[in-house]
Amino acid sequence: MFCFQCQETAKGTGCALMGVCGKTPEVSNIQDLLLFVTRGIAVYNNELRKEGKASSTAVKFIVDAMFISITNANFDFEAIKEKVKEGLSLKAELSARLGNTSIILPDECTWNGDESGFMDKALEVGVLRTKDEDIRSLKELTHYGLKGMAAYAEHAYNLDKTDDEIYMFMQRALAEITREDISVNELVALALETGKYGVQVMALLDAANTGRFGNPEITQVNIGVGKNPGILISGHDLRDIEELLQQTEGMGVDVYTHSEMLPAHYYPHLKKYKHLVGNYGGAWWQQKEDFESFNGPILFTTNCIVPPSKNATYKGRIFTTGASGLDGAKHIPERKDGQQKDFSEIIEMAKNCQAPKEIENGTIVGGFAHAQVMALADKVVDAVKSGAIKKFFVMAGCDGRMKGRNYYTDFAEALPDDTVILTAGCAKYRYNKLSLGDIGGIPRVLDAGQCNDSYSLAVIALKLKEVFGLEDINDLPIAFNIAWYEQKAVIVLLALLHLGVKNIHLGPTLPGFLSPNVAKVLVENFGIGGISSVEEDIEMFLAS
Numbered sequence: 001m002f003c004f005q006c007q008e009t010a011k012g013t014g015c016a017l018m019g020v021c022g023k024t025p026e027v028s029n030i031q032d033l034l035l036f037v038t039r040g041i042a043v044y045n046n047e048l049r050k051e052g053k054a055s056s057t058a059v060k061f062i063v064d065a066m067f068i069s070i071t072n073a074n075f076d077f078e079a080i081k082e083k084v085k086e087g088l089s090l091k092a093e094l095s096a097r098l099g100n101t102s103i104i105l106p107d108e109c110t111w112n113g114d115e116s117g118f119m120d121k122a123l124e125v126g127v128l129r130t131k132d133e134d135i136r137s138l139k140e141l142t143h144y145g146l147k148g149m150a151a152y153a154e155h156a157y158n159l160d161k162t163d164d165e166i167y168m169f170m171q172r173a174l175a176e177i178t179r180e181d182i183s184v185n186e187l188v189a190l191a192l193e194t195g196k197y198g199v200q201v202m203a204l205l206d207a208a209n210t211g212r213f214g215n216p217e218i219t220q221v222n223i224g225v226g227k228n229p230g231i232l233i234s235g236h237d238l239r240d241i242e243e244l245l246q247q248t249e250g251m252g253v254d255v256y257t258h259s260e261m262l263p264a265h266y267y268p269h270l271k272k273y274k275h276l277v278g279n280y281g282g283a284w285w286q287q288k289e290d291f292e293s294f295n296g297p298i299l300f301t302t303n304c305i306v307p308p309s310k311n312a313t314y315k316g317r318i319f320t321t322g323a324s325g326l327d328g329a330k331h332i333p334e335r336k337d338g339q340q341k342d343f344s345e346i347i348e349m350a351k352n353c354q355a356p357k358e359i360e361n362g363t364i365v366g367g368f369a370h371a372q373v374m375a376l377a378d379k380v381v382d383a384v385k386s387g388a389i390k391k392f393f394v395m396a397g398c399d400g401r402m403k404g405r406n407y408y409t410d411f412a413e414a415l416p417d418d419t420v421i422l423t424a425g426c427a428k429y430r431y432n433k434l435s436l437g438d439i440g441g442i443p444r445v446l447d448a449g450q451c452n453d454s455y456s457l458a459v460i461a462l463k464l465k466e467v468f469g470l471e472d473i474n475d476l477p478i479a480f481n482i483a484w485y486e487q488k489a490v491i492v493l494l495a496l497l498h499l500g501v502k503n504i505h506l507g508p509t510l511p512g513f514l515s516p517n518v519a520k521v522l523v524e525n526f527g528i529g530g531i532s533s534v535e536e537d538i539e540m541f542l543a544s
């Protein structure tokens with residue numbers, strides 16, 4: 001195995017023996033094979049599109065497969081192997097549909113090995129198949145951006161929002177990645193173009209979420225517990241939580257969110273359910289402790305899963321659905337024929353469980369997505385004009401296990417009182433329970449929602465640029481100090497670069513998949529930087 005797609009990659013360079021995330025070599029290799037087959041499907045469908053014969057099944061397959069291979073999403077070897085087989089039959093179908101072609105087909109298209117050859121082939125087709133480190137770095141940068149894009153496209157798809165332009169780009173980009181003769185310049189352009197579609201997919205998902213559930217609004221979310229048994233729902237899929245809320249209504253079972261599902265509480269059409277009682281625990285990486293004390297079943301709708309320890313008492317209480325998977329956990333199948341997913345087994349289990357143990361109490365506030373912030377625009381603009389707010393700090397992104405992430409708590413605490421933090425994603429768990437106060441009624445931490453709601457932060461920035469009559473987004477009093485972990489953060493970063501944002505600082509470490517030359521391009525052209533000490537960084541941000 002070789003994997004260096006996330007921030008926690010071993011020694012900052014690559015997991016080669018076992019994933020720090022818990023991914024075994026077998027799972028890593030079969031994921032590599034799945035991506036290889038997926039690229040072949042993309043090449044075929046890209047060609048078929050030119051002839052007006054593209055397959056929508058192929059599009060859905062590509063989106064699913066890319067999402068499955070995101071960090072922490074799917075640890076189920078057998079399920080991924082089945083997906084490879086499905087991909088091979090689909091590829092054969094597309095090849096037949098295309099017939100004779102004048103293009104030179106890559107190995108991704110022509111290989112059709114049977115199951116006995118899967119693991120040998122997998123060893124040839126991973127990240128290290130590309131020998132030149134700069135080409136490899138750029139191909140993977142795009143590849144990871146596409147994985148993040150796939151995740152967001154899948155959530156939008158689940159809410160019946162699709163966008164052919166995005167799918168067409170994904171297939172074209174995957175087809176480009178198969179090219180052995182592609183140049184560094186072509187790949188830089190491809191990575192930046194990925195950012196363009198990153199903005200588009202986040203806008204699509206924003207429209208899907210707000211169209212169905214209403215605009216997020218300021219909400220106090222309970223972090224304590226009630227007396228009923230509960231179901232804990234994690235991940236990012238709002239359609240899943242909606243159906244779970246509908247199916248649990250009147251059943252004497254409460255629903256709690258975990259980690260990235262917290263922003264569900266901000267949406268009018270989800271918060272109306274009285275039995276959506278609160279948010280339980282901390283960020284994804286704290287799940288081993290949180291799940292023990294929760295006492296009830298846990299449903300993963302997406303990443304981030306931490307495989308449970310051998311002696312974990314909650315192992316039998318884990319369910320997965322969608323792109324997520326874990327060996328030993330029950331997987332809830334997809335919707336069929338317009339029917340909802342069937343969560344009855346989880347609900348029955350919950351009824352026989354004890355209520356969650358209280359681990360904290362009180363509330364946290366959120367719901368500051370673009371519409372809510374725009375509703376407060378006059379107040380915000382006045383505060384900036386009067387000097388009450390000197391600077392905004394975008395601290396969106398992810399949380400993770402690494403000790404160095406204490407930096408973000410210390411940074412938030414050390415920021416002067418006339419600054420406001422704009423956040424989205426699970427990065428917020430490093431400071432959303434601190435008492436940072438408010439500025440004239442505007443809380444000093446404004447949480448827009450999930451990591452895809454970084455789109456909201458961009459919309460807010462663009463609006464402020466307009467209000468202040470500025471030419472350049474970089475002239476705003478906004479600093480970007482972003483924490484990353486997995487590939488959704490990569491698409492958010494590429495999207496911000498596409499919007500022209502410069503001088504983004506990324507931590508706690510720079511991506512291991514950036515070769516020194518590619519890192520240099522990002523530093524020289526976009527001012528991308530790492531982090532140093534809290535004191536030095538605050539001084540640097542406030543001076544610029």
Ligand code: FSO
Binds near residue numbers: 303426451
């Ligand atoms: Fe966090 Fe995990 Fe949302 Fe990521 S829960 S780390 S960037 O999946 O997607 O913010």
Ligand code: SF4
Binds near residue numbers: 003005010014015
């Ligand atoms: Fe390592 Fe991250 Fe890959 Fe897991 S996802 S194997 S931790 S680089």
